[in-house]
Amino acid sequence: MDVNAVNISDIETPAVLIDLDKVEANLKRTQDYADAHGVKLRPHIKTHKLPRFARRQIELGAVGITVQKLGEAEVMADAGITDIFLPYNILGEAKLKRLAALHRRVTIRATADSPETVAGLSATFAGAQKPLEVMVECDTGMGRCGVQSPQAALELAKLIDGSPGLSFAGLMTYPAAGQYAEAARWLAQGKALLTAAGLSPRIISNGGTPDLWHAHEAVVATEHRPGTYIYMDRYQVEKGVATFDDCALTVVTTVVSRPTENRAIIDAGSKALTSDTLGLTGYGRVLGYPEAVITSLSEEHGTIDLSVSTRKPAIGEKLRIVPNHCCVVSNLFDVVNLTQGEDVVETVPVAARGRVD
Amino acid sequence: MDVNAVNISDIETPAVLIDLDKVEANLKRTQDYADAHGVKLRPHIKTHKLPRFARRQIELGAVGITVQKLGEAEVMADAGITDIFLPYNILGEAKLKRLAALHRRVTIRATADSPETVAGLSATFAGAQKPLEVMVECDTGMGRCGVQSPQAALELAKLIDGSPGLSFAGLMTYPAAGQYAEAARWLAQGKALLTAAGLSPRIISNGGTPDLWHAHEAVVATEHRPGTYIYMDRYQVEKGVATFDDCALTVVTTVVSRPTENRAIIDAGSKALTSDTLGLTGYGRVLGYPEAVITSLSEEHGTIDLSVSTRKPAIGEKLRIVPNHCCVVSNLFDVVNLTQGEDVVETVPVAARGRVD
Missing domain, CATH: 3.20.20.10 (Alanine racemase)
Incomplete structure (x- = not known):
């Protein structure tokens, strides 16, 4: 498409x-x-x-x-x-x-x-x-x-x-x-x-x-x-193999709730980011909010702790997240969006997704 | 089908x-x-x-x-x-x-x-x-x-x-x-x-x-x-809500390697069982092998510790696993097999799988 x-x-x-x-x-x-x-x-x-x-x-x-x-x-x-x-x-x-x-x-x-x-x-x-x-x-x-x-x-x-x-x-x-x-x-x-x-x-x-x-x-x-x-991912950055600027795969998500001053809830949970930690603290890096910590995931919600964040995102704001482990994210989405700069140039099915056997 | x-x-x-x-x-x-x-x-x-x-x-x-x-x-x-x-x-x-x-x-x-x-x-x-x-x-x-x-x-x-x-x-x-x-x-x-x-x-x-x-x-x-x-799952059993006998969803997997006396590798990893622990130790219950512990998952491999198992499964043996969290498993498979007794009576697509938004 x-x-x-x-x-x-x-x-x-x-x-x-x-x-x-x-x-x-x-x-x-x-x-x-x-x-x-x-x-x-x-x-x-x-x-x-x-x-x-x-x-x-x-x-x-x-x-x-x-x-x-x-x-x-x-x-x-x-x-x-x-x-x-x-x-x-x-x-x-x-x-x-x-x-x-x-x-x-x-x-x-x-x-x-x-x-x-x-x-x-x-x-x-x-x-x-x-x-x-x-x-x-x-x-x-x-x-x-x-x-x-x-x-x-x-x-x-x-x-x-x-x-x-x-x-x-x-x-x-x-x-x-x-x-x-x-x-x-x-x-x-x-x-x-x-x-x-x-x-x-x-x-x-x-x-x-x-x-x-x-x-x-x-x-x-x-x-x-x-x-x-x-693609690189947060784990590889933490291991010194790449920088966040090298990370080609991001999950774009919306802040759907700001129930408290220091808590943001996003519409990316374990069905989007996976519960893989690979030994890291938190479930991904929020680009533009380096102090934000994704502390927990349920299936459809991610919880972000903003206690030490100087800037705090607003309800409705879209965030881009570098996941801990990009391979498993590829397996969760039927399609991915190929981008150049700020444009989505094509949306393509993940052809080999879900090949369980 | x-x-x-x-x-x-x-x-x-x-x-x-x-x-x-x-x-x-x-x-x-x-x-x-x-x-x-x-x-x-x-x-x-x-x-x-x-x-x-x-x-x-x-x-x-x-x-x-x-x-x-x-x-x-x-x-x-x-x-x-x-x-x-x-x-x-x-x-x-x-x-x-x-x-x-x-x-x-x-x-x-x-x-x-x-x-x-x-x-x-x-x-x-x-x-x-x-x-x-x-x-x-x-x-x-x-x-x-x-x-x-x-x-x-x-x-x-x-x-x-x-x-x-x-x-x-x-x-x-x-x-x-x-x-x-x-x-x-x-x-x-x-x-x-x-x-x-x-x-x-x-x-x-x-x-x-x-x-x-x-x-x-x-x-x-x-x-x-x-x-x-x-479906119930291992988490609910551990919380006292159900018994393993109540668990309707199992992942069937094959032992693909027995590299050591006390290690079995199965063809169900995080793409099948998910890395959700929900605070439990291990990634599921192996039916028939109650002492077996699924100690780690990579995407396509699960590692089972058999140190305290009296029986140990053989290469090629199929095992049935009650996952920690059944909801996320439903989201990983394009189809599920409906069974009665030992028969698969129908294989059906998981219609609402992967509905990310």
């Missing part, structure tokens, strides 16, 4: 605004950094869920994209993206069939951290025209999925290598926050073990945005998978 | 299951309680967002429904619901026009807690064929929207009463958790002041599910607005 030159101030709230100039600057800055250091980028599209931005990331030099769900991969393949990495254990007949269908039309690389996942993949791809490339997920400190040691990575790589229909491609990890150095050491040990065993990993895939500007320090990695960098 | 007799175990995960027998039992138990105590029910449909359940609530005796957004009201009016309460300050020309359009076709009652909201409503409805009924929102301890004292409620009621196009209808509140007695005292004081001033409130609207079984103690209230009671 083209809604030429609607001003941001005329948008119904709550709504998501995406500043196209900031998107382009964030993408270029990151691609320039990657190019300067010989790091390949494989952006995670979970942040934006929009084919146009996936295509732009590739135009600028990304080697492909990362998705977290088969449903996201299907949307992106439909949109013409041809190189997709799925860092997730795919289990069960129905999902394996969908993976096989994707494999027939694009380059898709899968992931495993257990013999069970490898067995399902092999049973599905044993008769395929081309083998499925499989990465071994490594738990380098995050405490989520992943094999627990370089030795275990080697064992699983051997299993993949010996499984009909599969080809061992390499190692992947998502480092714990701030533990990029430990993760790099882990991966280097894994690479050494694998290489000694004749299973040299072709790809070593690292991530994400919190460690973005350290990506080049993990010399063992061949690619990096940042997601949030396209 | 009718998917006759698909077994729950064949559902792709993550997915939402709604047990129809439990829904019916929850609705009937609550309506019976309300009838026995002469309390009118005006259920909040934010929990289910499904026209069929709104109709069923009214069939069983509810006097109307409550919605939190104009978009929800529009969906419900389209589905034939004719008595809707919107406990939200509506501001701005576009939203006021939508409110006026709803007012022309159904009985819709609005809310204000400020002269600014009253002014906007009056400007919109001054020429209307029938006046808009407006409730005064009262902050009885919740610390969200609402006038701050019974005296302030009287002042705003006078303003509404004197505003062209508007008719003062009564008082509404959402009590703070556990403060139903304080809320009832506040409302009784407000009623006394209003009555003495010749503005006797026709309706006094109270809520929600946490105080459900105390609704009859607030003798001043004329109606109660529970939402969660249709």
Whole structure:
């Protein structure tokens, strides 16, 4: 839907605004950094869920994209993206069939951290025209999925290598926050073990945005998978990865109540900002009101404490908020508004929103 | 979409299951309680967002429904619901026009807690064929929207009463958790002041599910607005309002990884369970694994600590989880699966999902 030159101030709230100039600057800055250091980028599209931005990331030099769900991969393949990495254990007949269908039309690389996942993949791809490339997920400190040691990575790589229909491609990890150095050491040990065993990993895939500007320090990695960098958010600003001026995604909201001198209630609650804190105090940054603290959210209301704010917004005033975590906000809205300066230039559906499986 | 007799175990995960027998039992138990105590029910449909359940609530005796957004009201009016309460300050020309359009076709009652909201409503409805009924929102301890004292409620009621196009209808509140007695005292004081001033409130609207079984103690209230009671959730169980056996909404998920002896990773993260804790430890109850603790969520992964679990689920096993807060889960899924016993009898779109404004 083209809604030429609607001003941001005329948008119904709550709504998501995406500043196209900031998107382009964030993408270029990151691609320039990657190019300067010989790091390949494989952006995670979970942040934006929009084919146009996936295509732009590739135009600028990304080697492909990362998705977290088969449903996201299907949307992106439909949109013409041809190189997709799925860092997730795919289990069960129905999902394996969908993976096989994707494999027939694009380059898709899968992931495993257990013999069970490898067995399902092999049973599905044993008769395929081309083998499925499989990465071994490594738990380098995050405490989520992943094999627990370089030795275990080697064992699983051997299993993949010996499984009909599969080809061992390499190692992947998502480092714990701030533990990029430990993760790099882990991966280097894994690479050494694998290489000694004749299973040299072709790809070593690292991530994400919190460690973005350290990506080049993990010399063992061949690619990096940042997601949030396209929009940035309050968490990344607090971690020193970006500034509020870099943040391309904002939620525009209206002050619907000022029940007391120091309290403002906005029409953005957890259905707009999400209840993700990521360890931060408050639920977002109110632009123009740096001392305002979003202290609590119910589904449709946000409560702002203005106790230490020198300026206090009025009922009916529209505020723009940088959320703590932009990726989850993209998943809550059916559409986002693309802006240039103060104009909304286009309102677009979030094509890969709500792809739960 | 009718998917006759698909077994729950064949559902792709993550997915939402709604047990129809439990829904019916929850609705009937609550309506019976309300009838026995002469309390009118005006259920909040934010929990289910499904026209069929709104109709069923009214069939069983509810006097109307409550919605939190104009978009929800529009969906419900389209589905034939004719008595809707919107406990939200509506501001701005576009939203006021939508409110006026709803007012022309159904009985819709609005809310204000400020002269600014009253002014906007009056400007919109001054020429209307029938006046808009407006409730005064009262902050009885919740610390969200609402006038701050019974005296302030009287002042705003006078303003509404004197505003062209508007008719003062009564008082509404959402009590703070556990403060139903304080809320009832506040409302009784407000009623006394209003009555003495010749503005006797026709309706006094109270809520929600946490105080459900105390609704009859607030003798001043004329109606109660529970939402969660249709599904119940872990928060309500922890508060003693229901049992896990009453919980009609579950998220079915698959164990995708067992990286260590005491860790399971499931394919339900914050995009399925939400990061709402509501003050609880963990992100939901794993049915059949009462000692399992969902310790953290990322968007597509949930991490379960099995340290004190006697049984531990296997990779590929499907688990059913009662989420902390079922209302927000309804907003995350495009469809829900209606079940009877072990069968999925119908998969239906969540019609009022994602109605952000």
